[in-house]
Amino acid sequence: MKKVTLRPKDKEYMFLDADNVTPDNFAGKTLDEVRAVEIYEGNRTYALGDYFDVIGETDPDPNEIGIVIDGSVPKVKYIGMKMSAGKLLVKGSVGMYAGGWMTGGRLRVNGDAGAYAGIAMEGGELVIDGNAGDYVGANYRGDWRGMKGGKIVVSGNAGSDIGEAMVGGEIVVKGNADLQAGIHAHGGKIVIEGDAESRVGAQMTKGDIIVLGKIGYWLPGFIYKKDDQIDYDGKQYAVKVYQGDRGEGGKGTLYYAGA
Amino acid sequence: MSEILVKNGYVYDPKNGVNGDVMDIAIRDDKIVDAVSPTAKVIDASGKVVMAGGIDIHAHIAGPKVNVGRNMRPEDKLFNTSKRGKMTRSGGGFSVPSVFETGYVYSRMGYTQANEAAMPPLLARHTHEEMADTPLIDQSAYTLLGNNWLVMEYIKRGEKDKLNAFVAWMLHATKGYCVKLVNPGGSEAWGWGMNCVNISDPVPYFDVMPSEIISGLAEANEALNLPTSIHLHANNLGHPGNYQTTLDSIKLLEGVLPRDGKIRDQVINFAHMQFHSYGGTTWKDFETEAQPIADSINKNKNMTVDVGFVTLDETTTMTADGPMEYYLHNTNHLKWANADIELETAAGVVPYIYSPKISVCGIQWAIGLELALLIDDPMQAFITTDHPNAGPFRRYPRIISWLMSNQARLDRLETLHKVVPDRVAIGGISRVFDFYDIAKMTRAGPARALGLGDMKGHLGVGADADVAIYNYNPKTMDPTTDPAGIEKTFKNTAYTIKGGDIVVIDGEVVSKGNKRTIWVDATNGSMDPAVLDDIEKKFVRFYSVTMNNYPVQDEYVARGLVVKPEVA
Numbered sequence: 001m002k003k004v005t006l007r008p009k010d011k012e013y014m015f016l017d018a019d020n021v022t023p024d025n026f027a028g029k030t031l032d033e034v035r036a037v038e039i040y041e042g043n044r045t046y047a048l049g050d051y052f053d054v055i056g057e058t059d060p061d062p063n064e065i066g067i068v069i070d071g072s073v074p075k076v077k078y079i080g081m082k083m084s085a086g087k088l089l090v091k092g093s094v095g096m097y098a099g100g101w102m103t104g105g106r107l108r109v110n111g112d113a114g115a116y117a118g119i120a121m122e123g124g125e126l127v128i129d130g131n132a133g134d135y136v137g138a139n140y141r142g143d144w145r146g147m148k149g150g151k152i153v154v155s156g157n158a159g160s161d162i163g164e165a166m167v168g169g170e171i172v173v174k175g176n177a178d179l180q181a182g183i184h185a186h187g188g189k190i191v192i193e194g195d196a197e198s199r200v201g202a203q204m205t206k207g208d209i210i211v212l213g214k215i216g217y218w219l220p221g222f223i224y225k226k227d228d229q230i231d232y233d234g235k236q237y238a239v240k241v242y243q244g245d246r247g248e249g250g251k252g253t254l255y256y257a258g259a
Numbered sequence: 260m261s262e263i264l265v266k267n268g269y270v271y272d273p274k275n276g277v278n279g280d281v282m283d284i285a286i287r288d289d290k291i292v293d294a295v296s297p298t299a300k301v302i303d304a305s306g307k308v309v310m311a312g313g314i315d316i317h318a319h320i321a322g323p324k325v326n327v328g329r330n331m332r333p334e335d336k337l338f339n340t341s342k343r344g345k346m347t348r349s350g351g352g353f354s355v356p357s358v359f360e361t362g363y364v365y366s367r368m369g370y371t372q373a374n375e376a377a378m379p380p381l382l383a384r385h386t387h388e389e390m391a392d393t394p395l396i397d398q399s400a401y402t403l404l405g406n407n408w409l410v411m412e413y414i415k416r417g418e419k420d421k422l423n424a425f426v427a428w429m430l431h432a433t434k435g436y437c438v439k440l441v442n443p444g445g446s447e448a449w450g451w452g453m454n455c456v457n458i459s460d461p462v463p464y465f466d467v468m469p470s471e472i473i474s475g476l477a478e479a480n481e482a483l484n485l486p487t488s489i490h491l492h493a494n495n496l497g498h499p500g501n502y503q504t505t506l507d508s509i510k511l512l513e514g515v516l517p518r519d520g521k522i523r524d525q526v527i528n529f530a531h532m533q534f535h536s537y538g539g540t541t542w543k544d545f546e547t548e549a550q551p552i553a554d555s556i557n558k559n560k561n562m563t564v565d566v567g568f569v570t571l572d573e574t575t576t577m578t579a580d581g582p583m584e585y586y587l588h589n590t591n592h593l594k595w596a597n598a599d600i601e602l603e604t605a606a607g608v609v610p611y612i613y614s615p616k617i618s619v620c621g622i623q624w625a626i627g628l629e630l631a632l633l634i635d636d637p638m639q640a641f642i643t644t645d646h647p648n649a650g651p652f653r654r655y656p657r658i659i660s661w662l663m664s665n666q667a668r669l670d671r672l673e674t675l676h677k678v679v680p681d682r683v684a685i686g687g688i689s690r691v692f693d694f695y696d697i698a699k700m701t702r703a704g705p706a707r708a709l710g711l712g713d714m715k716g717h718l719g720v721g722a723d724a725d726v727a728i729y730n731y732n733p734k735t736m737d738p739t740t741d742p743a744g745i746e747k748t749f750k751n752t753a754y755t756i757k758g759g760d761i762v763v764i765d766g767e768v769v770s771k772g773n774k775r776t777i778w779v780d781a782t783n784g785s786m787d788p789a790v791l792d793d794i795e796k797k798f799v800r801f802y803s804v805t806m807n808n809y810p811v812q813d814e815y816v817a818r819g820l821v822v823k824p825e826v827a
Contacts, residue, residue: 140333141333142333142335143337144593
């Protein structure tokens with residue numbers, strides 16, 4: 001695997017839209033061509049090389065490219081958007097929409113991620129070592145089809161509305177999640193190892209949500225079905241199984257180990 | 260004075276019987292002329308197809324329900340936006356594009372006129388504001404009258420003269436172009452939670468039947484000698500077995516002739532006939548009934564249809580047929596908007612995915628094509644998608660490629676749900692259209708049906724200088740084996756000329772255009788005071804606005820072009 005390193009230059013900017021920073025876009029380009037890849041600040045277009053030192057080597061095959069962003073870029077949005085192959089590592093935090101619409105490959109963020117990480121993701125793997133913002137693996141505004149596939153792992157805490165309108169795939173939050181995890185879900189699986197604040201599974205019709213910690217405020221649309229044992233991450237958990245959201249005639253399943 | 264000479268193109272101009280002859284087209288200012296001076300700008304069209312500008316007879320591109328569609332579907336714009344260019348504004352949207360985008364996409368396809376097919380009278384001002392912001396193409400809007408309270412009352416009481424006067428007043432007040440009926444009676448019945456599925460189902464309270472509304476308004480239309488006939492979105496749209504309702508509606512006007520046969524041949528245009536040619540009893544045994552509908556149209560030369568081809572895309576349905584949209588929402592459970600327009604009409608909006616994997620969608624796709632191919636005279640069947648209901652108008656090039664190539668149709672059929680071939684007839688129809696037929700279905704036909712046949716849709720002397728030049732050599736290339744090439748050709752013209760102004764070169768918009776809004780004034784400068792009194796009473800008692808604030812002022816009509824029908 002060839003490595004391309006993007007080292008942030010000491011340059012001021014408001015926010016950057018970096019939707020072209022993917023192995024797919026770098027494949028087959030020379031380093032100079034990579035430096036010329038378009039990056040946007042507001043409605044102005046700049047070159048990637050204006051904001052990052054680009055070093056390393058590329059490959060014609062995106063599967064053989066690993067991009068390393070060597071620093072924290074919390075104001076750079078859309079990193080890894082639509083990526084389908086290869087690897088991308090950020091040694092720090094990223095802005096909104098990291099890994100949005102990605103279909104394959106692996107994106108790892110050592111720091112925190114802004115809102116909408118992995119929005120409408122279809123495949124691949126997104127790993128966030130720090131905390132994630134709201135709308136992890138959610139749908140685009142207005143769309144009724146959220147995350148379709150792939151896996152998102154958040155080691156820290158996640159914000160509100162994670163997995164909104166989720167259709168498939170898996171989201172694992174090792175810390176706590178805020179409000180409305182799995183709202184409008186029609187499928188997929190969400191695991192919250194810590195606590196879930198409130199209204200888990202609001203208006204969900206299908207899919208699984210596992211909460212190992214406590215749920216704050218419960219929606220009345222979930223009805224108790226049975227006690228059960230589940231196997232998660234090599235451990236056995238005694239859970240209460242609920243079905244909902246009955247407000248939508250939903251048949252989603254909520255496994256609750258925090259009782 | 261500006262002059263253009265389009266030299267040596269293969270010209271397809273059905274009105275003037277020109278079928279692929281190599282000819283020059285001379286343009287002075289905004290009209291086509293006999294000859295121009297040697298200093299005229301020359302466009303070399305050798306090896307290219309030359310047609311009049313395209314005319315879309317039925318699309319939903321401006322007005323309140325289109326805007327509701329834009330607002331409720333932000334995801335329709337996701338990854339479908341275009342940046343500001345030298346001559347263009349930014350815009351976006353796949354199935355419900357912004358107004359500017361609408362003008363650009365039509366122009367790039369060689370269209371120079373597109374008509375808004377359903378304008379709710381109360382919201383006519385908004386419709387005109389949107390049309391004013393839709394550049395490059397001429398437009399008109401069809402005034403919805405099929406569920407209007409006064410229309411139904413006059414018909415019930417048999418007061419024909421008053422109905423005529425009221426129709427003329429409404430067209431004038433809304434600056435509309437034609438009398439449009441959408442689910443006559445049914446949209447009003449929707450206010451009671453009901454519908455008019457058959458044309459003999461009485462409208463609650465008003466106690467008239469859809470059949471009486473259709474006949475009554477058709478008669479008023481001819482009495483006023485309006486440039487185009489009534490346009491009917493028939494009852495029972497989109498339900499299995501509805502072809503019977505459609506045949507009943509066709510029978511209503513059998514043998515009726517237009518008042519002035521010189522300007523048009525039809526007394527009714529059936530909108531999006533594909534949605535009205537359904538067999539079976541449920542979606543499970545759903546099948547085509549395009550044959551009996553096409554037979555009926557072939558027998559009745561006084562009728563035209565626009566097809567409403569299903570393009571197999573994700574799109575946004577929007578119609579004044581309120582109950583139909585409720586039904587659709589209950590079918591696909593996607594987001595739904597619904598509106599009641601006071602005394603006039605209703606509306607609904609629901610996103611819809613015509614999935615090639617679903618049998619019903621595949622059958623709908625085939626029915627559209629069958630209708631077009633089974634109707635003998637292309638001057639009676641026009642290319643539309645009922646944009647955006649059956650698909651976005653930007654798919655017209657693809658529809659043309661299906662119509663011109665049997666192989667393209669068979670290839671598509673093969674990829675559809677496995678039951679589709681047994682429920683449709685498209686596999687056995689080998690007819691293909693040539694450029695001459697396509698020019699009839701998109702130019703000469705719609706222009707004549709709209710009563711604009713002298714001004715639009717042809718390239719004879721005196722016509723508007725609306726010309727589309729396509730990069731396709733019909734002598735060396737074969738559309739029957741080259742559907743991809745045809746689609747590419749019709750997507751972006753080499754040149755689009757609108758009103759003598761070059762607006763597109765090689766798919767790039769190069770002008771801000773000179774769009775006009777066409778409307779009809781049939782009031783003859785006078786008005787029956789008894790009718791005005793009836794209208795006034797409706798405003799005082801029921802409307803949320805006053806009568807003075809109702810009519811659309813001239814300032815709202817972008818470069819208005821008024822047609823005044825002569826009544827002998």
